[in-house]
Amino acid sequence: MVSLPSDPHNRRTIVNLIIMASLICGLYLIGTAFYAHDFKIPLRSEMDLKDAEKCKNQCRPQGTEVLPEGILAKTSDLEMRPLWGTDLDNNNSSLPVSLLAIAAGIKQKNVVDKIITKFLENGFAVMLFHYDGIVDQWDDLQWARRVIHVSAANQTKWWFAKRFLHPDIVAEYDYIFLWDEDLDVEHFNPSRYISIIKEEGLDISQPALDPGKSEIHHQITVRRRNSKVHRRYYKFRGGGRCYGNSTGPPCLGWVEMMAPVFSKAAWRCSWYLIQNDLIHGWGIDFQLGYCAQGDRKQKVGVVDAEYIVHLGVPSLGGSNHASKVSLTKDVTAKNSTVDNNNLVQPSNSSDIPEADERSEVRRQSYIEMRVFWRRWDKAVESDKCWVDRYAN
Ligand SMILES: *[C@@H]1O[C@H](CO)[C@@H](O)[C@H](O)[C@H]1NC(C)=O
Ligand SMILES: *[C@@H]1O[C@H](CO)[C@@H](O)[C@H](O)[C@H]1NC(C)=O
Ligand SMILES: *[C@@H]1O[C@H](CO)[C@@H](O)[C@H](O)[C@H]1NC(C)=O
Ligand SMILES: *[C@@H]1O[C@H](CO)[C@@H](O)[C@H](O)[C@H]1NC(C)=O
Ligand SMILES: *[C@@H]1O[C@H](CO)[C@@H](O)[C@H](O)[C@H]1NC(C)=O
Ligand SMILES: *[C@@H]1O[C@H](CO)[C@@H](O)[C@H](O)[C@H]1NC(C)=O
Numbered sequence: 099m100v101s102l103p104s105d106p107h108n109r110r111t112i113v114n115l116i117i118m119a120s121l122i123c124g125l126y127l128i129g130t131a132f133y134a135h136d137f138k139i140p141l142r143s144e145m146d147l148k149d150a151e152k153c154k155n156q157c158r159p160q161g162t163e164v165l166p167e168g169i170l171a172k173t174s175d176l177e178m179r180p181l182w183g184t185d186l187d188n189n190n191s192s193l194p195v196s197l198l199a200i201a202a203g204i205k206q207k208n209v210v211d212k213i214i215t216k217f218l219e220n221g222f223a224v225m226l227f228h229y230d231g232i233v234d235q236w237d238d239l240q241w242a243r244r245v246i247h248v249s250a251a252n253q254t255k256w257w258f259a260k261r262f263l264h265p266d267i268v269a270e271y272d273y274i275f276l277w278d279e280d281l282d283v284e285h286f287n288p289s290r291y292i293s294i295i296k297e298e299g300l301d302i303s304q305p306a307l308d309p310g311k312s313e314i315h316h317q318i319t320v321r322r323r324n325s326k327v328h329r330r331y332y333k334f335r336g337g338g339r340c341y342g343n344s345t346g347p348p349c350l351g352w353v354e355m356m357a358p359v360f361s362k363a364a365w366r367c368s369w370y371l372i373q374n375d376l377i378h379g380w381g382i383d384f385q386l387g388y389c390a391q392g393d394r395k396q397k398v399g400v401v402d403a404e405y406i407v408h409l410g411v412p413s414l415g416g417s418n419h420a421s422k423v424s425l426t427k428d429v430t431a432k433n434s435t436v437d438n439n440n441l442v443q444p445s446n447s448s449d450i451p452e453a454d455e456r457s458e459v460r461r462q463s464y465i466e467m468r469v470f471w472r473r474w475d476k477a478v479e480s481d482k483c484w485v486d487r488y489a490n
Contacts, residue, residue, distance in 0.1 A: 173269035176223050176246055194223040196292060197271040199263060201255040202279040203230040203413055211239055213283050218244060220288040223271065227258040229414045254414050256372055256379035265366040274365045278356045282311070282407035291359070291404040298327050301364040301390040301397040304353040306405040313410025319354050321405045329399040346488055351387035351394030355379055356408060364389045364397075373470060378463040381470035387488065394488065412456050 162170055177193060198217040202210045214224050224245040226236070231251045236242050248262055259276055268274060273292055286305055295303050306321035306328075307314060314320060318331040330350035333340045340349030360368055367389035371382055387394030478484060 173266045175270040176225055176268065177270075178244075178246070193270055194221050195271065196221075196273040196275065196288070197223045197225065197263075197268055198275045198277065198288075199225040199227065199255075199259065200275075200277045200279055201227040201229055201253075201258055201414065203228070204232040204235050205230075206279040206411065206413065207236065207239075209282065209409065210279050213277070213279075213281060214239075214241055214245060216283050216286070217275075217288050222275075222288060225262065227253070227255065227262070229253050229258075252414065254377045254379070256382075257377040260369070260372045260374055263365075263369065265362075265369050268365065269362070272362055274360045274362070276358055276360065279413065280409040280411035281357055282409060284407070286404050286406050291401060294326060294401055294403060295359065295361075298399065298401075299392075299397060300327070300359075300399045300401075301361040301392070302353060302368075302386055302394075303327075303359045303399050303401055304357045305359075306400050306402045308405055308407045312406075312408040314408070316348060316354050318348060318350075318352065319400060319408075322402045325402040327399045327401050327403070329395065346394075347384045347387065351390070351398045351488075352384065353386075353398060353400060355383045357406060358383075358386075360389075361391070363391045373473070376466040376470050378459070378466050380463045380467035381474075385474060414459075 159172060217224055218241050226245050226247050228247060228249040229252055231249060233247050233249050248258060255276060291305060307319045309320045322328055331340055368386055371385060387398050390397035
């Protein structure tokens with residue numbers, strides 16, 4: 099039983115709501131009827147068809163209307179299954195709750211071995227993306243058969259993630275760790291990290307970097323002693339200042355992209371933000387705060403209590419970062435009037451030796467960043483329904 103509030107004003111509001119709801123439902127049913135007549139399923143009798151019209155197939159994945167709904171397996175996971183010996187009706191499988199995906203080359207074998215060993219011990223599913231075409235040289239590691247290997251020559255972490263971590267494929271996992279390979283995890287415990295970000299409600303996060311040993315690009319990533327997490331940083335002089343009144347990246351609502359951790363919901367959104375052709379992922383990081391499930395001021399942060407060392411090895415898996423080039427200006431990607439060229443120190447292509455592939459990669463990264471920002475601005479302009487939650 100629902101008891102209506104006695105206050106007449108409230109009651110009127112509720113009645114209005116009910117009328118509106120019935121109007122919407124009416125329109126919906128009429129629409130559905132037209133739709134069903136347009137696309138008759140040939141083998142059904144008229145009677146069945148009438149029954150079918152009553153059903154709401156609208157939430158079904160496209161193309162599955164010919165199947166009974168209960169048989170649809172809408173999502174998947176990255177678990178390997180034995181060829182025999184499983185009780186198919188046993189629902190008590192202990193699925194890993196989170197996923198580590200890491201792009202790596204054989205040169206970083208030792209570091210990556212430590213990372214993966216640690217994550218497997220903590221019950222993670224692990225996916226290893228090989229960008230150097232070398233897969234079999236990992237075989238001697240005891241975990242080699244327990245993780246999923248994907249190999250594609252000269253592809254980046256973002257390229258792999260877009261192709262192999264579709265949100266429906268990784269739907270089982272509470273958190274997605276999409277990491278570079280040049281990270282030392284000696285002081286990092288994945289399980290404790292997850293309990294901290296759960297507790298703090300962080301949808302997008304990264305472990306802090308040990309400033310003594312790490313290559314640091316952005317001050318917000320620096321570990322603070324005696325702190326559990328931090329969500330913003332301050333900078334009162336020089337370029338790229340951050341005050342208490344700053345409202346967006348890079349002062350807050352932002353993490354760097356060498357070791358991001360996404361909640362399931364944030365990943366679902368972030369996957370769509372990753373562009374198929376912009377494989378270096380530059381620029382996307384500034385907009386990821388839109389994928390936090392709430393205010394990026396609260397939902398995005400850096401975990402100090404569990405921290406890593408960023409070794410700064412330049413590679414496709416690791417930092418093709420703008421080494422020493424600071425992006426920490428008063429840049430918000432939304433503001434297209436920012437002179438992006440200021441960010442580009444090696445932009446003069448004639449300064450770059452042809453042979454230096456790393457410079458080429460970096461130059462390409464800057465180009466992609468500008469392309470991404472242009473796309474964002476265009477998308478904002480052409481989507482009249484979109485509201486910028488972070489305007490100003
Ligand atoms: C697992 O099986 C038990 C016993 O058959 C059942 O009560 C329970 O609901 C099942 N759980 C899931 C998640 O299917
Ligand atoms: C589920 O699996 C765990 C660990 O293998 C086991 O301890 C537990 O008894 C199982 N529960 C059921 C209902 O089978
Ligand atoms: C990656 O690209 C470089 C430069 O084009 C090339 O020398 C190298 O062989 C490629 N790597 C693989 C695994 O194909
Ligand atoms: C933010 O605070 C700083 C220092 O207190 C001040 O100089 C600046 O004008 C403020 N900016 C805005 C937009 O209020
Ligand atoms: C971009 O930033 C500049 C300087 O902060 C400001 O004057 C301008 O109005 C902003 N433009 C947009 C479109 O927000
Ligand atoms: C770029 O290179 C050209 C040719 O070497 C030079 O004339 C120009 O000053 C350079 N521009 C910058 C910004 O370094």
